[in-house]
Amino acid sequence: MDSRPRQGFALVTVLFMMVVIMGLLAVHFFITRLEVSTSTAQADSTSGFYSAEAGLNLRGEEILSIFRTDNLPHGESPSDTAPCTAGNTGSGDFECQEHSFNNREVMTYVVEDDQNEEGGTLTRIPPNELFGGLNALENRYSVFSRARHASGQQVEALLEMIFRSRLVPIFQFAAFYNKDLEINPGPDMTLNGRVHSNGNLYLGSQATLSITGQVTVAKLPGSDDTTNLYRRRKDSVACDIRGTVVIDDLNAATGPTQSPERLNGSCDAIPQSTLNAWNGQIQTGLETLTVPPLRSFEPGGEYWQRAELRLVLVLDDGPPRIEARAANNVDTVESNLTNTINACASPTGSNPAYPGSAGLVAETSETFYNWREHTHIRMLEIDVAGLMNCVHQNQLQFGFSLDDLTHGGLVWFFTVEGDDSDDAANSYGIRLRNAATLGSTLPGAPNINGLTVVSDQAVYLQGDYNCNSASCSGGSTSNWRPASVIADSLNVLSEAYNHPPGGVAFADGISYLSLGSRDAQSTEVNAAFLSGTDSTGNREGGGWGGAYNGGLENYPRFHEDWSGRTLRYRGSFVSFDRAQHVNGTWCGTGGSGTLNAAGNEHNRNGCNIYNAPTRHWEYDERFNNINQLPPLSPNFVYLKQELFVRDFERDE
Numbered sequence: 001m002d003s004r005p006r007q008g009f010a011l012v013t014v015l016f017m018m019v020v021i022m023g024l025l026a027v028h029f030f031i032t033r034l035e036v037s038t039s040t041a042q043a044d045s046t047s048g049f050y051s052a053e054a055g056l057n058l059r060g061e062e063i064l065s066i067f068r069t070d071n072l073p074h075g076e077s078p079s080d081t082a083p084c085t086a087g088n089t090g091s092g093d094f095e096c097q098e099h100s101f102n103n104r105e106v107m108t109y110v111v112e113d114d115q116n117e118e119g120g121t122l123t124r125i126p127p128n129e130l131f132g133g134l135n136a137l138e139n140r141y142s143v144f145s146r147a148r149h150a151s152g153q154q155v156e157a158l159l160e161m162i163f164r165s166r167l168v169p170i171f172q173f174a175a176f177y178n179k180d181l182e183i184n185p186g187p188d189m190t191l192n193g194r195v196h197s198n199g200n201l202y203l204g205s206q207a208t209l210s211i212t213g214q215v216t217v218a219k220l221p222g223s224d225d226t227t228n229l230y231r232r233r234k235d236s237v238a239c240d241i242r243g244t245v246v247i248d249d250l251n252a253a254t255g256p257t258q259s260p261e262r263l264n265g266s267c268d269a270i271p272q273s274t275l276n277a278w279n280g281q282i283q284t285g286l287e288t289l290t291v292p293p294l295r296s297f298e299p300g301g302e303y304w305q306r307a308e309l310r311l312v313l314v315l316d317d318g319p320p321r322i323e324a325r326a327a328n329n330v331d332t333v334e335s336n337l338t339n340t341i342n343a344c345a346s347p348t349g350s351n352p353a354y355p356g357s358a359g360l361v362a363e364t365s366e367t368f369y370n371w372r373e374h375t376h377i378r379m380l381e382i383d384v385a386g387l388m389n390c391v392h393q394n395q396l397q398f399g400f401s402l403d404d405l406t407h408g409g410l411v412w413f414f415t416v417e418g419d420d421s422d423d424a425a426n427s428y429g430i431r432l433r434n435a436a437t438l439g440s441t442l443p444g445a446p447n448i449n450g451l452t453v454v455s456d457q458a459v460y461l462q463g464d465y466n467c468n469s470a471s472c473s474g475g476s477t478s479n480w481r482p483a484s485v486i487a488d489s490l491n492v493l494s495e496a497y498n499h500p501p502g503g504v505a506f507a508d509g510i511s512y513l514s515l516g517s518r519d520a521q522s523t524e525v526n527a528a529f530l531s532g533t534d535s536t537g538n539r540e541g542g543g544w545g546g547a548y549n550g551g552l553e554n555y556p557r558f559h560e561d562w563s564g565r566t567l568r569y570r571g572s573f574v575s576f577d578r579a580q581h582v583n584g585t586w587c588g589t590g591g592s593g594t595l596n597a598a599g600n601e602h603n604r605n606g607c608n609i610y611n612a613p614t615r616h617w618e619y620d621e622r623f624n625n626i627n628q629l630p631p632l633s634p635n636f637v638y639l640k641q642e643l644f645v646r647d648f649e650r651d652e
Contacts, residue, residue: 048156052147055106067637077111113140135626136166162643167635171528171572174619178576185553193619200228205243217284227284235548239267249278289636307413313380315418320363344390360386367508373584384435392445409450409631429458436464450482452631458582459487466526484528484630489579492556496521520560528572532579550586562613570620
């Protein structure tokens with residue numbers, strides 16, 4: 001049989017198989033190359049995505065930092081067509097910015113929603129969200145971030161984040177601390193508002209503490225702890241759980257009026273899993289809320305610049321004098337206004353007259369003795385009603401009227417300029433008198449819309465302040481005005497301090513007497529407070545033990561025997577930090593110390609500072625109406641992310 005056909009067939013078969021194998025090899029090579037290319041593209045895309053995300057986060061943090069100083073971003077955004085190209089880079093806080101991450105060129109820019117209103121859109125936070133029910137000024141923005149590889153022009157990632165910024169007035173809280181907050185009252189105490197701490201929160205009581213508003217606690221910066229709410233005292237190294245603490249859970253069947261004790265726990269932080277039973281009324285582990293920096297309340301800071309009036313008691317250059325200063329320069333004296341103010345007299349019948357002066361502003365040279373600080377205090381004295389009269393009679397010189405609405409009302413800044421003004425401890429103060437009614441006593445003078453007094457030094461309120469009851473001296477329910485006092489520390493002197501007992505030969509002589517002779521009188525104060533407070537153990541966050549800071553129940557500093565007397569207070573307690581200048585520690589009551597002829601303490605027993613009043617304290621619910629908040633109320637800020645998307649449609 002001829003074998004050649006078979007050989008030919010075999011040759012064809014071999015050639016065919018070689019072609020198939022070569023084809024398979026080519027396909028394998030193509031697929032492998034495609035997979036490598038795809039993997040490389042995916043890696044590039046992933047790297048581009050993360051680079052763009054880094055740019056997004058960086059720009060978002062930059063925008064947040066603007067809100068942290070209680071400001072809004074300003075500028076022009078680039079147009080939608082070919083943004084961040086020549087002639088289309090925007091300006092100000094919205095302009096295009098170039099960054100470099102992971103060998104990528106990242107371009108970011110910000111677009112403001114065209115529906116934003118000037119200053120922010122007033123909104124009420126929805127009830128199902130964090131801080132639901134609070135008023136806020138809201139603005140909407142978009143941040144875009146585009147990433148390209150440094151070696152080419154191909155856009156690897158284009159991201160967009162849409163967020164809402166919310167500026168929330170802090171005086172909507174019964175208590176808001178940017179530090180550890182301790183509440184350990186002796187008698188029963190009810191807080192009829194919200195409570196927030198940016199540090200640890202310690203709750204206790206010698207009797208029953210009831211909180212009817214939402215309680216929120218932020219986790220400490222850099223901490224992984226999800227909760228730092230404690231049912232114990234911070235100043236005790238022992239496991240010291242006292243009294244009853246009740247927090248409303250919005251459930252009538254288990255609310256505080258039905259339950260003797262709902263908030264049980266141990267000396268350890270109470271886990272959020274336990275707190276979930278309160279239906280969102282107790283929330284821990286939140287991100288730290290951003291508050292205005294302390295420099296905002298210092299001379300030259302934001303409140304100085306925005307105030308209508310700035311008065312300085314000068315002690316470090318020649319004889320003591322009082323000067324009005326310019327908004328744009330803390331050292332520039334407004335001479336004409338200074339002369340006008342010093343020429344104005346206190347209203348007839350103003351009680352008492354300032355030592356050696358009939359003026360509405362004066363300086364008292366170390367006539368007040370502060371037992372807590374163990375030093376004499378030099379005061380800038382302000383007759384509030386007299387200053388109101390002076391403004392009304394001299395509107396052209398002051399440059400504003402009593403019914404000014406620039407900041408929702410009047411903002412006044414008072415300070416002392418002396419050798420020790422900037423020291424950690426000094427002996428200066430601002431005293432506000434004749435303020436039972438916030439307004440002028442002159443016929444025909446307009447009502448003020450509100451008053452915020454700011455000082456970087458200690459403030460002393462003497463007598464009734466901003467009355468809202470017929471029992472208040474000269475007051476009635478129609479006299480109330482939105483008011484706040486922002487100070488390094490906050491001191492309350494009773495109405496009796498205006499009427500010292502017999503035998504006191506000079507003004508403030510009562511402050512030199514033993515505690516038993518410094519009898520207080522029931523007094524009323526209606527104003528939000530923002531001031532420094534002591535820190536237990538002289539530290540914040542973590543650790544137990546050390547001298548007690550007095551807690552929220554001793555937020556105002558007292559200097560009299562208030563036994564059997566009442567301090568009626570309506571407002572909001574806010575503390576951002578410790579007192580910077582008047583920092584004597586809180587330490588109990590009692591003692592019979594007096595001063596000898598040389599002005600030195602002797603026969604001192606105990607702290608000899610004060611006996612506490614009956615505290616008739618409430619959050620002022622009128623502050624729930626944003627139109628009734630004090631002028632220039634400080635805000636905390638937080639951003640709520642609305643949308644995060646990879647944008648494939650924008651023309652780039």
